Amino acid sequence: MVLYALMTSLTAVSIDAILPGLRAIESSLGAHPPLEAHHVVSLFVFGMVFGELVMGPLSDAVGRKAALVAGLGVYVLGTLVALTAMSFEGVLLGRVLQGVGVAGPKIATRAMIRDRFEGDAMARVMSFMFTLFILVPMVAPALGQGIVAVAGWRGVFVMYLVLALGLGAWMMLGHPETLPPERRIPIRPGILLANAARILAHRRVVGLIAATGCVFGAQLFYLGIAAQLFFDAYGVDAGFPVLFAILASGIGLASYANGMFVERFGADAMARIGFVGLCVASAAMLAACALTEGPLPLAAFMGLGLAVFLAIGILFGNLNAMTMRSLGAVAGIGSSLLASGSSLVAALFALVAGSFYAGEVAVVAGAFLLAGCLGLALTEIALRSDDRPVAAAGAASRPEA
Numbered sequence: 001m002v003l004y005a006l007m008t009s010l011t012a013v014s015i016d017a018i019l020p021g022l023r024a025i026e027s028s029l030g031a032h033p034p035l036e037a038h039h040v041v042s043l044f045v046f047g048m049v050f051g052e053l054v055m056g057p058l059s060d061a062v063g064r065k066a067a068l069v070a071g072l073g074v075y076v077l078g079t080l081v082a083l084t085a086m087s088f089e090g091v092l093l094g095r096v097l098q099g100v101g102v103a104g105p106k107i108a109t110r111a112m113i114r115d116r117f118e119g120d121a122m123a124r125v126m127s128f129m130f131t132l133f134i135l136v137p138m139v140a141p142a143l144g145q146g147i148v149a150v151a152g153w154r155g156v157f158v159m160y161l162v163l164a165l166g167l168g169a170w171m172m173l174g175h176p177e178t179l180p181p182e183r184r185i186p187i188r189p190g191i192l193l194a195n196a197a198r199i200l201a202h203r204r205v206v207g208l209i210a211a212t213g214c215v216f217g218a219q220l221f222y223l224g225i226a227a228q229l230f231f232d233a234y235g236v237d238a239g240f241p242v243l244f245a246i247l248a249s250g251i252g253l254a255s256y257a258n259g260m261f262v263e264r265f266g267a268d269a270m271a272r273i274g275f276v277g278l279c280v281a282s283a284a285m286l287a288a289c290a291l292t293e294g295p296l297p298l299a300a301f302m303g304l305g306l307a308v309f310l311a312i313g314i315l316f317g318n319l320n321a322m323t324m325r326s327l328g329a330v331a332g333i334g335s336s337l338l339a340s341g342s343s344l345v346a347a348l349f350a351l352v353a354g355s356f357y358a359g360e361v362a363v364v365a366g367a368f369l370l371a372g373c374l375g376l377a378l379t380e381i382a383l384r385s386d387d388r389p390v391a392a393a394g395a396a397s398r399p400e401a
Contacts, residue, residue: 015223268318
C-alpha cells in the first residue's frame with residue numbers, strides 16, 4: 001500500500017514541489033515572453049495527455065509492471081533533461097517528458113489495485129492513498145522550498161530523480177506482476193480506434209470530460225502562478241508553503257464530506273452543488289477585487305480562496321464517477337481518454353488564462369468563475385443527453401435485463 005501511494009503521489013509531487021522554484025528558474029535561465037514560469041506546470045500536464053493515452057492499453061498488453069517501469073524510464077529521462085538544461089526551453093522539454101512518463105505509475109497503479117483487491121480490501125487501499133493525496137499538496141511546496149534554499153532549483157529535479165529511481169527499484173525487486181499473460185489484451189489498433197470513436201461520439205461522456213478539464217484547468221492555472229501571486233500581491237515568500245497548504249486543505253475536507261453525503265444525494269446533485277459553490281465563491285472574489293483599491297486583502301483572499309477549493313474538492317470525485325458510469329464495457333480505454341482528454345482541456349485552459357496574468361488576484365478569480373460557469377453548463381448539457389453506456393465495438397448486442 002505504501003508503494004502504491006508513493007507511485008500515485010508522484011504526479012502531485014512533480015507539480016507542487018517545483019512551485020517555490022519557478023521564479024528562480026525564470027530568472028536564472030532568462031525566460032522571455034511568450035514563455036513564462038507557469039509553463040513549467042502547464043506543459044507537464046500537457047505531456048500527461050499523451051502518456052495517459054498510451055499507458056492504459058500498454059499495461060493491458062504487456063503487463064502492469066512493464067508499463068509502469070517504462071513510464072518511470074521516460075520520467076527519469078525528462079528529469080535529466082530538465083536538470084542539465086542550460087535554457088528555459090530545455091527545462092520545458094524535460095517537463096513535457098516528465099509528464100509523459102508520470103502517466104505510467106499513475107495508470108498502472110490503478111490497474112494493479114484493481115487486479116489485486118476487491119470490495120473492502122480495495123476500499124482500504126484507496127482510503128490510504130486518498131489520505132496521502134490530501135497530505136502531498138500540503139507538504140510538497142514546503143519540501144521544495146527547503147531544497148531550493150539549500151541546493152537551488154536544480155536540487156528539486158535531483159529529488160525527482162532519486163524518488164523515481166528508488167520507486168523503480170522497489171517495484172522491480174519487491175512487487176510481482178499482477179496481470180498474468182493469459183489475461184493480457186493485445187493492442188489491436190482497429191478495435192481501439194473504433195471504441196475511441198464511440199466514446200468521443202457520446203455527448204454525455206464528452207461533456208463531462210470537458211467539464212472536468214475546465215475545473216482542472218483553473219486549478220492548474222492557479223498552481224502555475226501561486227508562488228508568484230503571493231509574492232506579487234502580498235509580498236509573501238517564505239510563508240508561501242503555509243498559505244498554500246491552508247487552501248489545499250479545502251480540497252481534502254470537501255472530498256471527505258462528499259464521501260459522507262454522496263450516497264444520500266447522488267453524484268449528479270453533489271456536482272451541481274459544487275459548481276454553484278465554485279461560481280458563487282469566485283464571483284464574490286471578483287466582486288471584492290473590483291470594490292477594493294489595490295490588492296484584495298490577504299485575509300479576504302484566503303477566506304474566499306478556501307471556499308473555492310472546498311467547491312473543487314466536491315467536484316473532482318463526482319465528475320469522474322459520473323463519466324465512468326457511462327463508459328460501460330469500454331472502461332479501460334475510456335479511463336485513458338477521460339484522463340488525457342481532461343488534461344488536454346486543462347492544459348489549454350491554463351495556458352490561455354496564464355497569458356492574462358500580470359500579478360492581479362482578479363485574473364485568478366475570473367479564471368475560477370469562467371471554469372465554474374463553463375463546467376456547470378457542460379454538465380447540465382451532458383446530464384440531459386442519452387444516459388445509456390457506451391457499447392464496445394465488436395461486442396454482441398443483447399436486450400437490457
